[in-house]
Amino acid sequence: MLDPDRHLEIGSLLFEGIDQIDLTGPFEVLSRIPNATYRIYARDTAPVRDLRGLRLTADAALAEAPPLDVLHVPGGYGQEALMEDAVILDWVRRQAAGALCVFSVCTGALICGAAGLLKGRRATTHWNSHHLLHHFGAIPVDARVVEDGALVTAAGVTAGIDGALTVAARLRGDEAAQLIQLTMAYAPEPPFDAGTPDRAPPAVLERARAAAADITARRTETARRIQGRLDL
Amino acid sequence: MLDPDRHLEIGSLLFEGIDQIDLTGPFEVLSRIPNATYRIYARDTAPVRDLRGLRLTADAALAEAPPLDVLHVPGGYGQEALMEDAVILDWVRRQAAGALCVFSVCTGALICGAAGLLKGRRATTHWNSHHLLHHFGAIPVDARVVEDGALVTAAGVTAGIDGALTVAARLRGDEAAQLIQLTMAYAPEPPFDAGTPDRAPPAVLERARAAAADITARRTETARRIQGRLDL
Numbered sequence: 001m002l003d004p005d006r007h008l009e010i011g012s013l014l015f016e017g018i019d020q021i022d023l024t025g026p027f028e029v030l031s032r033i034p035n036a037t038y039r040i041y042a043r044d045t046a047p048v049r050d051l052r053g054l055r056l057t058a059d060a061a062l063a064e065a066p067p068l069d070v071l072h073v074p075g076g077y078g079q080e081a082l083m084e085d086a087v088i089l090d091w092v093r094r095q096a097a098g099a100l101c102v103f104s105v106c107t108g109a110l111i112c113g114a115a116g117l118l119k120g121r122r123a124t125t126h127w128n129s130h131h132l133l134h135h136f137g138a139i140p141v142d143a144r145v146v147e148d149g150a151l152v153t154a155a156g157v158t159a160g161i162d163g164a165l166t167v168a169a170r171l172r173g174d175e176a177a178q179l180i181q182l183t184m185a186y187a188p189e190p191p192f193d194a195g196t197p198d199r200a201p202p203a204v205l206e207r208a209r210a211a212a213a214d215i216t217a218r219r220t221e222t223a224r225r226i227q228g229r230l231d232l
Numbered sequence: 233m234l235d236p237d238r239h240l241e242i243g244s245l246l247f248e249g250i251d252q253i254d255l256t257g258p259f260e261v262l263s264r265i266p267n268a269t270y271r272i273y274a275r276d277t278a279p280v281r282d283l284r285g286l287r288l289t290a291d292a293a294l295a296e297a298p299p300l301d302v303l304h305v306p307g308g309y310g311q312e313a314l315m316e317d318a319v320i321l322d323w324v325r326r327q328a329a330g331a332l333c334v335f336s337v338c339t340g341a342l343i344c345g346a347a348g349l350l351k352g353r354r355a356t357t358h359w360n361s362h363h364l365l366h367h368f369g370a371i372p373v374d375a376r377v378v379e380d381g382a383l384v385t386a387a388g389v390t391a392g393i394d395g396a397l398t399v400a401a402r403l404r405g406d407e408a409a410q411l412i413q414l415t416m417a418y419a420p421e422p423p424f425d426a427g428t429p430d431r432a433p434p435a436v437l438e439r440a441r442a443a444a445a446d447i448t449a450r451r452t453e454t455a456r457r458i459q460g461r462l463d464l
Contacts, residue, residue, distance in 0.1 A: 024256035031284035052263035057287035144421045156417025166423050178426035178436045185388025187427030188420035189376045194410035195419030204410045
């Protein structure tokens with residue numbers, strides 16, 4: 001927990017094809033952290049679409065961001081287009097270098113990996129991309145939220161809510177995080193126990209894998225290509 | 233479960249001052265329901281701000297909505313401004329009349345109440361507004377998701393994710409809902425057990441109540457005023 005009088009700059013990266021709840025889940029938490037400025041940054045402030053069509057707009061362009069204390073990197077199918085994008089990767093790398101906390105959600109971890117931030121670090125990502133972590137030099141951990149120094153990685157999609165509460169507690173203490181949790185009534189009761197590959201019915205897992213087969217193949221190819229360039 | 237060949241029209245209501253995750257939590261589920269068109273409707277298609285500043289844009293204006301099979305009504309502090317808004321309430325009432333399912337999240341239940349949709353129905357809402365349900369003729373139920381015929385009400389904020397999965401299962405069966413749950417890796421692990429008034433530390437509950445005291449007072453006054461006009 002930090003000096004509560006220290007003002008924090010918190011920023012999320014927004015991009016076309018994001019999985020919106022990778023951003024909006026943590027938004028609910030990050031936007032309530034006391035004594036902090038929270039803004040969403042994107043290449044520019046034109047509206048973008050999430051992978052299912054939700055229209056979201058950034059608060060400011062990347063270049064307008066101050067040095068961030070917390071850098072939040074969401075994922076989604078659109079992550080793939082950023083994996084070799086020098087502007088995005090340079091921004092992520094530069095912001096991460098000075099941040100107290102780099103917080104990835106879902107395949108946002110792959111963006112961090114492409115920026116070289118996962119080398120030798122314990123990390124997690126969406127179950128469907130977990131096998132790709134080693135290409136970026138990460139030590140893959142099968143957990144919902146993984147902390148390794150300044151790096152906090154959350155697993156797939158909705159794990160970002162759990163990860164953001166963990167980040168809030170690191171920054172402002174348990175009670176501040178609990179206050180946010182109570183406000184957002186986060187006492188989940190999923191109607192089914194099917195949220196992980198080992199708990200979902202096998203037929204459901206097979207369908208989920210099949211639906212993501214194309215993007216997984218592309219991500220694998222990209223991860224291998226990037227691995228060849230990273231100094232691991 | 234319906235005929236899987238029956239195409240569904242699903243719509244969410246967006247408004248200024250919404251609590252964004254009341255919409256974006258269910259979005260993650262509703263946008264993945266098979267054989268359905270899912271769109272977000274608002275007074276117009278100008279960007280709005282959620283209560284913490286997130287910029288969201290509707291897909292279409294209210295008047296452009298077809299008859300909806302599923303009407304999703306989110307909440308948030310901005311709900312208060314809609315409670316006596318004839319355009320919104322007429323739209324909600326008209327859409328609800330023909331819908332297979334009316335699904336409220338958080339204080340979206342109060343909007344439904346103001347539209348007369350809660351009379352004699354079992355319902356829930358955010359813990360901080362739960363005591364207001366009776367003003368709308370509802371039978372208050374202390375549960376995360378409450379089903380009463382075509383009406384599905386979810387409790388506060390993040391309960392919308394649980395509620396939306398329940399709605400998905402009603403419409404397309406358990407396996408379709410489980411596939412969505414697995415895709416969004418919804419196997420929550422909150423780092424604290426503080427998501428309900430009875431589980432949060434007393435000091436945290438007191439702070440949460442104090443932070444919402446103003447809006448709660450306004451909501452109470454409005455609910456009483458509306459109660460006098462509803463034919464209960």
